[in-house]
Amino acid sequence: MSRKFFGTDGVRGQANTFPMTAEMALKLGAAAGSYFGRDGANGHRVVIGKDTRLSCYMIENALTAGLCSTGMNVLLLGPVPTPAVGYLTRSMRADLGIMISASHNPASDNGIKFFGPDGFKLSDEAEIAIEALLAAEIALATPMQIGRAKRIDDGLGRYVEYAKTTLPRGTRLSGLKVVVDCANGAAYKAAPEVLWELGAEVIPVGVSPNGTNINQNVGSTKPQLAAETVVAHGADVGICLDGDADRVVILDEHGQVADGDQVMALLASRWAAEERLNDGTLVATVMSNLGLERFLGARGLRLERTAVGDRYVVERMREKGLNLGGEQSGHIVMTDFATTGDGLIAGLQVLLAMAETGQKASILTRQFERVPQKLQNVRFRPGQKPMEAGSVQAAIRDAEARLKGQGRLLIRKSGTEPLVRVMAECEDEALLNEIVGGLVAEIEAVL
Template sequence: MARKFFGTDGIRGRTNSGIMTAETAMKVGQAAGRHFVRGGHRHRVVIGKDTRLSGYMVESALVAGFTSVGIDVIMTGPLPTPAIALLTREMRADMGVMISASHNLYADNGIKLFGPDGFKLSDAAEAEIERLIETEIPLAPAEKIGRARRIEDARGRYIHAVKDSVASEVRFDGLKVVVDCAHGAAYQVAPSAIWELGADVIALGVNPNGVNINDGVGSTAIEALQARVVEEQAHIGIALDGDADRLIVVDEKGRAVDGDQIMALIATRMHEKGSLRGGGIVSTVMSNLGLERYLASKGLTLERTKVGDRYVLERMKEGGFNIGGEQSGHMIMLDHSTTGDGTVAALRVLTSLVRSKRPASEILHLFDPVPQLLKNVRYSGGAPLENETVKAVIAEAEAELEGKGRLVIRPSGTEPVIRVMAEGDDQSQVEAVVDRVCDAVRAAA
């Protein structure tokens, strides 16, 4: 059944438009509060946010919703998404909420929900909350309305936790690191954690003003970071996104390193130490075939899921894996976090840099990606992927790439767009296949 509110990563949209309004946020608070009320104890929720101007509005509406159904609220202010997952568990809260639209620009915002275990909610839980949003939620009697307060030590708690993910003997003395925080949620904690471990930190994207989040900075706009790394003759550059659950790296030569290469490095080091579980890693259908071949050469597997870090996490839990992620930079290390954590992943990369005593350009380019091309086709209505001609073209393309590459076609979960991705050893073949499928989809749309 089609969803009205939840997408692949919580609720997201343009603020004061569509579903992302104060009214919706209040109803989400009431519905989620109702869903998680179990037992006779005093219930509580931890709410964090990134640095968007609309965060004040959404936070206030959520607080009103939760307290109106008798839930106590703890507000942390700007903190990364993984910090909220951590604090939800540490504070024995019944749920956690992160207000963020991740890598989107400031005009968008979103609501991510966590259960008491710090993991994102299942499809079934989100479906139940969706159902409750459109019902009349019973309100708490006057004497049982929830209380709300802010805590001041949340940043320090998170910094301590991410530093604990690094072995106690590891120090980053002598490393010059450029850290781009996207004017987002990690603008205070990420540079502080890396500096406290001994690195010389040059910070970018650490002056949020409510409207500059992800604007020309961060993991989706790394040009400024690349230039600064080269200019400063830094050893490495670290780019986080708006809520700091993604990581993209820039080596000392200014070259970008995506999530596939980062996962390859982390998995290899853990395999060498005997700490990699599951016999490989979990990623999505978008990860490059080069990563799969590299892991196979090490006797490791790559298990693929549909796009979305929540699906990666589900498979990790099912299969006993402790490393997973996405090409886009989500890095999930279950030994340290219940969700993607860009800062923890960055510390793992920096640790490898220190221990190897080799430049980033050597340790972070472990395989050659095969040519990969992704194109989006917008459509106005209907179901173009159900068209018989489109099906035939897709079948022909898959047969052509068999044994030499892959074809991945998926509808967007948030807009009327079909995403067509192909990869293979022959660049011209990949381009031709993608163009043929896109043309067929356009003709049927």
């Protein structure tokens, strides 16, 4: 059975439009509560965090009502990063964790992500089971077993304290001037606080959320303002998070961007030298640059690739007992510290490298030369299936033949937006541009 509502990162869509409506959130809450409370015992608990979108209030209340109706006790964290929900689900011995966020998407979107009692995102099997319950008659709690809801005021503080413990005891970041861009999102309080408490001089950007400005010209997908701020203030480094702070990109002292591939290369090489990179292996997705693979191979390290989505990276890491993985987009998963991508903790690891080596960010975040890569997105409407068109399939076969031995091609539907992503890598940039441009034009012609 395939998943109808769950994508690569929970249920997502435009707020107040199906499936991201209050009614659907109520049903999802009841279905999740029924699934995790299926042993019939009372007293199950669920923690709920959210980012700063206006629609989070509506969805939070609807989810709470659905969960309480099945006897779940709800602990409301307020605005916290997604990784904080994973951490607090385990720390507070909850049966379920929920994050309300559409991550890097615009404020008009929202999403619901689920975490199991171990703090990891749910498996495909669990999501399929919850979807099945949406269509079933859910058994509601008796009047005397309806769940309670409670605000947890110190959830953010617990995460702030934990984030600091991921650095060696006594580490101080004194002397580092750091721009931190919180995308007007979930980390707008936590990230500057952690950096300040560790002794850094902090210049915050994107810390004035108003419900509608999350990711708006700020954050990991729009780092221009942060880059300008780094240069204007003579900062040593910039840390750019996305709306729910599970992604990060790093800016060097010149404002140049280093993506997740460069961060993973830095951490993998450091951890390998310290003999703490499990099995000498890094896990990344098919989107990671070929240059990363070559960099690792030259050092006797391995790259394992997965499907796109940090959940698939984590699944492979857990399956093989590996402790470092991530995505080019900036999800950096360090299972020694967190159960999901954590942009702030990954940023702290970069700052630790700077503090310990005395090297500038421009040196540390340029670990390898990227193979020229081009990615273009083509938006489609609901019901359209451009990838099934014969002309598109023929164009893909022709492109793969032309790239054989010179590069690689990846075409896929996004799991979070109605987009077809066309990506290719090739040393010959003229050929690269020709192939990607031709495929995009073919897909657009079909649409």
